[in-house]
Amino acid sequence: MTKAIKINNLKYSYDSDQNLFADFNLDIETGEWVALVGHNGSGKSTLAKLILGLIAATGGTISVFDDILSPETVYRIREQIGMVFQNPDNQFVGATVADDVAFGLENKQVASIEMPRLIEEALTIVDMQAFKDREPHMLSGGQKQRVALASVLALKPKIIILDEATAMLDPAGRQMVMATLTSLRERFGKALTLITITHDMDEAALADRVVVINDGQLILDGTPHQVFSQQTMLRDSGLELPFSGELASQLHNHPEKYLDERELIQWLSDLSK
């Protein structure tokens, strides 16, 4: 099956003396939800910029749906990828929510007769259709990020990369965006590949796969259960566990075994029997 993203022997350095990525390899399957985690400065955002062709690798290749990234393919590749960034306030250009979603469609020269339907459809997916005439700056952080997602979804990308999209949100906003991501997963299935770059391990635990990067190197790669069971390695890399895992490791007599929320509840209820 065609890989959504295939990274082979990637090399990149900001500074000619030191390679951030020396020989980095990563395949992301079509339709996968991958959480990319790692401490500050480990290279996650740089990887997103390399995939988008915003900066050029000094060695190796990046392919997106079998198209090798190059000056000839970069615009075609970017059309398939939507980005949502950390700061919800830096992503708005329209006076209303609907204008904002329209902006990307206008840039893509979508016929104006088509626009209301596409805007309505995208806002409905993120459950923000009731806010279409509101001013974006009046929304909560979580609502703003859902509008940012709608603007991206309206362009029908095959891949969405969210770079710390929940980092500036309060707990309610974070929950709201995580619920939206889960609903996208259910709605689009294999038609949408999701990459979430995050410090929030509860967000990472929702993904199909967690990839841990440390100083430009892939150190762990597996299901949330596999990765979050490697607690010593995670802690050595400056990373925490999801809340359920932290609690389980404090309470449980098998501290290396990660318990997700459902398993923790089951374990606690079995204890009380």
Ligand SMILES: Nc1ncnc2c1ncn2[C@@H]1O[C@H](COP(=O)(O)OP(=O)(O)OP(=O)(O)O)[C@@H](O)[C@H]1O
């Ligand atoms: N424009 C730049 N010029 C020089 N060095 C940079 C630049 N951008 C990032 N770096 C360096 O490259 C390394 C990786 O940065 P990057 O932003 O990719 O990490 P990250 O894992 O996304 O970090 P964070 O979680 O803090 O966002 C860091 O050491 C950073 O200081």
